[in-house]
Amino acid sequence: MASDDIKAAAEALHAVLAQMRAGVAFTGAGISTECGIPDFRSPGGLWTRNRPIDYQDFRASPAMRAEAWRRRFAMEAAFAGARPGRGHRALAQLLGEGRLRGIITQNIDGLHQASGVPEADLVELHGNSTYATCLDCATRYELDWVRARFEAERERAPDCPACTGPIKSATISFGQPMPAEAMARAKALSAACDVFLVLGSSLVVWPAAGFPVQAKRAGARLVIINREPTELDDLADLVIRADIGAVFDAALHH
Structure with a gap:
């Protein structure tokens, strides 16, 4: 302009x-x-390269949870440096x-x-991608803790130590209320x-x-x-x- x-x-x-x-x-x-x-939606944006993971798929599938965390940590450089x-x-x-x-x-x-x-x-x-929460008991977890567990367990998405529920970044996914x-x-x-x-x-x-x-x-x-x-x-x-x-x-x- x-x-x-x-x-x-x-x-x-x-x-x-x-x-x-x-x-x-x-x-x-x-x-x-x-x-x-x-920008997620523009040509070349994240959603044109990766189909968004549906909330129900995240809950039901350990593989989908692991993929969601792989994507989040791949974006860490952009988010952390912004x-x-x-x-x-x-x-x-x-x-x-x-x-x-x-x-x-x-x-x-x-x-x-x-x-x-x-x-x-x-x-x-x-929501907010800079921290995580347990979907069952709402306990908050910092991303450094999630990443350490994720890497220590060979890219297995960690469960909540308090209730064994799935831990997800504190964002609203497709299909999530x-x-x-x-x-x-x-x-x-x-x-x-x-x-x-x-x-x-x-x-x-x-x-x-x-x-x-x-x-x-x-x-x-x-x-x-x-x-x-x-x-x-x-x-x-x-x-x-x-x-x-x-x-x-x-x-x-x-």
């Missing part, structure tokens, strides 16, 4: 942010790509200024927390905001993609910043197809 186009987009975004008093941000993979986190990008830092700033009420994210990378966003202000719809508490919090935030900012989401995953619609119906202004068109562009008050970090940098330093 040309510098003049970035400037125009930033001015439009600045005008919205200047009036925002109770905003909500909804973030997808696009906000983290500049941080080195892969640092919050300009978009993350911009949202943390808006939150600190009281203009943003909360962040709803589809991401599992923990970069919002790393940017200084308190857990109380963050809704992780798809969405977390009820997170969905309720996201719904409440969406219904009460004055601006709903969609950042880097293709808006194809439901029911999560319904939150922008809910916010718009409740009277919020809808802003979508994404490199590719989304199915909700026609509903939005402002659509920007540009780099999230560049536009926010220019908008906040207007």
Whole structure:
């Protein structure tokens, strides 16, 4: 995107942010790509190279559990080395200024927390890949412990020492029920905001993609910043197809 186009987009975004008093941000993979986190759905992304492992298959099959952990540890370099990008830092700033009420994210990378966003202000719809939990008793396990057991047992997925249940990264897999508490919090935030900012989401995953619609119906202004068109562009008050970090940098330093 040309510098003049970035400037125009930033001015439009600045005008919205200047009036925002109770905003909500909804973030997808696009906000983290500049941080080195892969986009799962794009051509060449992880899901085009590996079929996602269904939740029921993970529970039922030791081989599937081992494959899931192999994939997670193969991604460790990207996740461990990632640092919050300009978009993350911009949202943390808006939150600190009281203009943003909360962040709803589809991401599992923990970069919002790393940017200084308190857990109380963050809704992780798809969980978090930076730690693991037992699916039966909910005991938390750190990834270093899981990896040590996995490697010591010749790539056998470890079971929970407390109850022998399967241990899984704390993410929501295909076929796994969405977390009820997170969905309720996201719904409440969406219904009460004055601006709903969609950042880097293709808006194809439901029911999560319904939150922008809910916010718009409740009277919020809808802003979508994404490199590719989304199915909700026609509903939005402002659509920007540009780099999230560049536009926010220019908008906040207007």
